[in-house]
Amino acid sequence: MISEDQTIVQIRKKIARNELRDYLFSIIGLLATLIGFVLLFTLIIDLLIDGFPRLGWQFFTSYPSRFPEKAGILSAWVGTTLVMVVTAATAVPLGIATGIYLEEYARKNWLTHLIEINMNNLAGVPSIIYGLLALGLFVYFFKFGESILTGGLTLGLLILPMVVIATRESIRAIPNSIREASYALGATKWQTIKDHILPYSFGGVLTGIIIGLSRAIGETAPIITVGALTFIAFLPSSPVTAEFPFLSFKWLFDPFTVMPIQMFNWVSRPQKGFHLNAAAAGIILLIMTLLMNGFAIYLRHRFRKRIKW
Amino acid sequence: MKERAIENSLLLSALSSIFVSLAIVFVLFFEAFAFFKVVTVWEFITGKQWTPLFAQPKFGILPLVSGTLLVTSIAVGVALPIGLIVAVYLSEYAPFKIKEVAKPILEILAAVPTVVYGYFALLFLTPILQKFIPNLSGFNALSPGIIMGIMIIPYVSSVSEDAMKAVPMQIREGSYAMGATKFQTAFRVVIPSAFSGIAAAFIIGISRAIGETMVVAIAAGMMPNWTWNPLEPIQTLTAYIVGVSLGDLPHGTLEYQTIFAAGITLFLMTLFLNILGFWFRKRIREVY
Amino acid sequence: MVRGGIETMIPEQLKAEVKGLNFYYESHQALKNICLPIADRRITALIGPSGCGKTTYLRCFNRMHDLYPNNRYEGEIILFPDGLNIVDPKVDPIEVRMRISMVFQKPNPFPKTLFENVAYGLRVRGEKKKSLIEEKVVRALKQAALWEEVKDRIHDLAFNLSGGQQQRLCIARALATEPEILLFDEPTSALDPTATSKIEELIIQLKKEVTIIIVTHNMQQAARVSDYTAFMYLGEIIEFDKTDKVFTNPSKKLTEDYITGRFG
Numbered sequence: 001m002i003s004e005d006q007t008i009v010q011i012r013k014k015i016a017r018n019e020l021r022d023y024l025f026s027i028i029g030l031l032a033t034l035i036g037f038v039l040l041f042t043l044i045i046d047l048l049i050d051g052f053p054r055l056g057w058q059f060f061t062s063y064p065s066r067f068p069e070k071a072g073i074l075s076a077w078v079g080t081t082l083v084m085v086v087t088a089a090t091a092v093p094l095g096i097a098t099g100i101y102l103e104e105y106a107r108k109n110w111l112t113h114l115i116e117i118n119m120n121n122l123a124g125v126p127s128i129i130y131g132l133l134a135l136g137l138f139v140y141f142f143k144f145g146e147s148i149l150t151g152g153l154t155l156g157l158l159i160l161p162m163v164v165i166a167t168r169e170s171i172r173a174i175p176n177s178i179r180e181a182s183y184a185l186g187a188t189k190w191q192t193i194k195d196h197i198l199p200y201s202f203g204g205v206l207t208g209i210i211i212g213l214s215r216a217i218g219e220t221a222p223i224i225t226v227g228a229l230t231f232i233a234f235l236p237s238s239p240v241t242a243e244f245p246f247l248s249f250k251w252l253f254d255p256f257t258v259m260p261i262q263m264f265n266w267v268s269r270p271q272k273g274f275h276l277n278a279a280a281a282g283i284i285l286l287i288m289t290l291l292m293n294g295f296a297i298y299l300r301h302r303f304r305k306r307i308k309w
Numbered sequence: 310m311k312e313r314a315i316e317n318s319l320l321l322s323a324l325s326s327i328f329v330s331l332a333i334v335f336v337l338f339f340e341a342f343a344f345f346k347v348v349t350v351w352e353f354i355t356g357k358q359w360t361p362l363f364a365q366p367k368f369g370i371l372p373l374v375s376g377t378l379l380v381t382s383i384a385v386g387v388a389l390p391i392g393l394i395v396a397v398y399l400s401e402y403a404p405f406k407i408k409e410v411a412k413p414i415l416e417i418l419a420a421v422p423t424v425v426y427g428y429f430a431l432l433f434l435t436p437i438l439q440k441f442i443p444n445l446s447g448f449n450a451l452s453p454g455i456i457m458g459i460m461i462i463p464y465v466s467s468v469s470e471d472a473m474k475a476v477p478m479q480i481r482e483g484s485y486a487m488g489a490t491k492f493q494t495a496f497r498v499v500i501p502s503a504f505s506g507i508a509a510a511f512i513i514g515i516s517r518a519i520g521e522t523m524v525v526a527i528a529a530g531m532m533p534n535w536t537w538n539p540l541e542p543i544q545t546l547t548a549y550i551v552g553v554s555l556g557d558l559p560h561g562t563l564e565y566q567t568i569f570a571a572g573i574t575l576f577l578m579t580l581f582l583n584i585l586g587f588w589f590r591k592r593i594r595e596v597y
Numbered sequence: 598m599v600r601g602g603i604e605t606m607i608p609e610q611l612k613a614e615v616k617g618l619n620f621y622y623e624s625h626q627a628l629k630n631i632c633l634p635i636a637d638r639r640i641t642a643l644i645g646p647s648g649c650g651k652t653t654y655l656r657c658f659n660r661m662h663d664l665y666p667n668n669r670y671e672g673e674i675i676l677f678p679d680g681l682n683i684v685d686p687k688v689d690p691i692e693v694r695m696r697i698s699m700v701f702q703k704p705n706p707f708p709k710t711l712f713e714n715v716a717y718g719l720r721v722r723g724e725k726k727k728s729l730i731e732e733k734v735v736r737a738l739k740q741a742a743l744w745e746e747v748k749d750r751i752h753d754l755a756f757n758l759s760g761g762q763q764q765r766l767c768i769a770r771a772l773a774t775e776p777e778i779l780l781f782d783e784p785t786s787a788l789d790p791t792a793t794s795k796i797e798e799l800i801i802q803l804k805k806e807v808t809i810i811i812v813t814h815n816m817q818q819a820a821r822v823s824d825y826t827a828f829m830y831l832g833e834i835i836e837f838d839k840t841d842k843v844f845t846n847p848s849k850k851l852t853e854d855y856i857t858g859r860f861g
Contacts, residue, residue: 015488022490029398032391033411036418039459043421043429097322105316106323107666117587118326124513124583125576126520128547129333131554132572136336140560157329164326177705181767184659185718185774186695190315195717200708218422221522221547225554225568260424260523267428267527275432282425293420307708 047286051279059280063233064262068273073281075232076262079148080217082236082251083258086152087216091159092209098160099167099205104193123161130158131225139226146227148236149252154222159212166208170201203303207296214292218285220260230265232257259285337576340569347563353570359533359549361567368567370574372533376543377575380454380525383539384518387458389511392465393500396510399466400473401495419463427527430456435528448530448542457524465514472506473499505592512586516579522547546575607825607839610677612637612778612808613658617672618684620653620662627653629832631672635778640800640809642823642840644816646860650832651812655780658683658810659697660690676777695722698771699780703787704763706755706770711738711747714755714766718774733773740806741769742799761792768799772807779803781811785818797822816856820844828852 062072098119106112134154144150174197182192224230236254239247259281266278345353348368356369395415399408435452439445445452476499484494500507522545530542531552544552550568558565613635620628627650635641643651653662660683662668670684676696683693698718706714715734724730738744738751743765747758755766764784771779781800785793800809800822813819819826820840827837828851836843836852847853854860 018490018493022492025492026398026402029394029402030407032394033398033403033407035391036395036459036462037411037414039456040414040418040421042433043425046429046433047425094322094325097319098325101316101319101323105319115323115326118330120587121580121583122326122329124516124579124586125333126516126522126547126579128520128522128550129337129572129576129579132550132569133329133333133336135554136340136569137332160326160329175705177701177703178707180661180664181701181705181707181770182717183664184661184694184699184701185721185770186691187717187721188312188691190312191721195720196707214420218424220422220424221526221551224551227554230555260422263424263428264523264527267424267431278428282428285422286425289420289422290417293416 044286047279047282049279050276051281051283054276054280055283059277064231064265065233068266068271068277071266071274071277073259073262073284075235076257076259076281077284078235079228079232079256080258082148082239083151083155083223083256084213084217086149086252087155087159088209088213090153090156091163091212094156095160095163095209095212096167096205098164099171100193100197102164103168103171104189104197119161119164123165127158127219128221128225130154131222133157134222134226145253146229146255147253148256150226151223151228151256151258154226155216155219158219158222159216162212162215163205163208166211167201167205170204170208171197173204174200200307203299203307207300207303210292210296210299214289214296217292218260218289220258220264223258223261224264227255228257228261229255230257230261259288333576337569337573340566341573344563344566344570348570357535359544361564366563368570370546370571372535373544373546373549373571374574375535375537376450376525376529376533377519377545377547377578379450379537379539379543380457380521380529380545381515381518383451383454384457384461384521385511385515387455388461388465388514388518391458392462392510392514393469393507395462395466396469396473396507397495397500400470401491401499415463415466418460421460423460423521423523424527426456426460427453427524430524430528442540445540446530446542448528448532449540450529450543451539453524453528454539456528457518457521460521460524461514461517464517465510468510468513469503469507472503472510475506476502505589509586509589512582512589516582516586519578519582520547520575522551526551546571607634607636609639610637611635612677613683614675614677615673616675618654618657618674619671620650620657621669621671622653623667627832628657631834633827633834633837635808635810636825637677638804638806638808639824640804640811640822641825641827642819643810643812643827643829644814644819644855645829646855647814649829651829652782653832654829655699655782655810655812658693658778658780659699660684660693661699663690695774696776697778697780698774698776699782700764700767700771700784702783704760704767706758706763706766708754708756710752711755711758711766712751715770715773718770722774734769737769737773740772740803741765742795742802743769759792761788761795764788764792764796765799768796768803772803776807778808778810781809781813783813784811786814793818816844828855830855 059072061074062070063074065071102112102115131154134150138144138150138153139146178196179192182196232255236251236256237248239251241248263278263281263285266274266281353368353370355371356367357371358367358369359372360367399411403411430453434456435447435449438452480498480502481494484498525545526548529545529548531544531548532542533549534541534543536543549571553564553568611634615631615633618628618631619626631654643654645651656662657670657674672684674683676683681688707717712734715737716730719730719733735744738747743762746762755763758766785796797818800811803809811823823840826840826843828835828843830851836847836849843852844856847856
């Protein structure tokens, strides 16, 4: 009948239109996804073009200077390394301990709830607020001054939520039957944690720590706020001394700078020469960050293969 | 009673999170309190000039707030729609191979240090934009806004995608069984079901943009400017704090306290957003 | 069940005696006034439909319920010869677990080597002498009829064993500490028939050395393996007697209905 044919034709037209819209959207979706890729690609090429020629032994072993060709990142990468040591020393024990407590010991009461709310909230606080906290608390109240210790503590607190979350997720992945098997053999809670929970969650925790540290390496704002200097032409005191006791902690209280601050400083100068230096520093930062993230993902993969739950 | 001692020391570590939160609130309020003894709250929140280091200082926070909101709006205007589209594409359309490549790239995008993005905004994007927009100033809100937007896409897309993945397959199948296309299913069925999660993703994106420091410190300028024109230089709350910290500021002076006043403004803005986000995430759990 | 009659219910030496055991999950009562003898070096089986409380009852013996909040025991489980009340809150659950071991429903070896799995119970007790640990591990693996199959790969990861082998590993692990009672919680329900019969043979062998309580939803298994059987329903003991009698001539109608498959 005529009306039925027309209806079928209309339906087919509608379907065609819908499918066209579907197809168009899949194109748009792909393009949208590519935006990030395009940006990353352009960014890397741009950095490489400007910065690659500057990379070299001289760049790594020179101090910053008024002359862009002579400037280097020595004080910056030493500072970054030392600050990372303090950061790790802060975030790792505190983060793992908190994670263990929340997963193995905490009961479902108001205190646990409060701790968890705080942890989630802190993860969303802008990094510069941590800088202000550190300024008031570490620099002036505890009188640590504008030092490596302060910088490390600040970043340690900043990445603390990341370590806690990684620890908790790794511990949660351990099936309860393993815990019961351990307790059934007469183990105490701490023995079960020490002999089973910690070793089996190690891979996930390590991954979280590395990702946290890679984030900390790139952090600039809180470090500027606690008074890292942008032009340092000397290194902090060495941790290793020539006389007994061969170990010194003076470096903790020395002024310092870090890689991202050095890059920031160079970008802010008008001379093109410094911009090239900034690009070179940027390349190094990018490589460090990507290597650490890549390594973390590789570790996660390897540990997942060893332990199949 | 070694077990007891171990439990207590672990508890102490866990309490550190509460300690940090309290310390943040305490430090901010303590210094801000000193600030507000000198500057009235009224002048602070309504003044349109922020010149604390001038001989005749003015302490109106509005230029910094407008700077923050302007850049954030641009960033969010880029990140939210694109982030959502990417999430829909990856969750409902993309073949496995594309997902395998796209996901790591998005992760890398989120991992790049923000100074590097700042460099890119100032030295690459701004000159290019200036070719199309002749009266674009060297420092402006548009360029960092766009870069920040792209930087935030991974946050929006991954949380939105998680929210959409949580929608059970049966609901989708119900839609497909009625002859709907992927597009119709995604936008009429999946997104509304995942609404709370997507809202939470949006809030995370906005919060991230508000708190961003280095991209704007490098590319937006260090001049507080009460304007909504993205082509002019502006200064955000975050950039102000950094700018002041770069210089020499004796502890206890009014100028020193201004960074805490800016800080507390920033803190309250992100706190409000976090609470909103938390509320939305609670709603997700109630739905499923 | 008449309290005074427990000692005379069976003409054998007792390893343990359950007197008036009640158990509460929060406010819900899961076990009601359980009174049972556990014969020394015999196999006592517990049968009953899903949810009747048999696993709950079993887990009272090694205080597993203490691991989770809001649980409460009432009554007594007396261990002989010393008369310790297992469920007394003043008694340390760890002490109980050192005397009573458990094998779980689904094999749960640790992601460690076979050797370390079996040795763990010994290490937890502070045993440090390498030679002694080795000796006990080998003995346990032999007792669990696993030694011949794994003696060349004792330092391999336990995950590489088959399901049946993993369960025998868990039995070896439970035996290494020379427990006084060995609890089996549906030990073969996750295994194939060949593995099942191997383990049933093993359990019958083991009773020479250790008292065994086994929970099973497989009635034929209870009939094959055990000396005494208790039938449980809705948290109460309906009937308890020598296995032969329970299966051929039960005295309660409920028991007979369950055994003949009318329900459960």
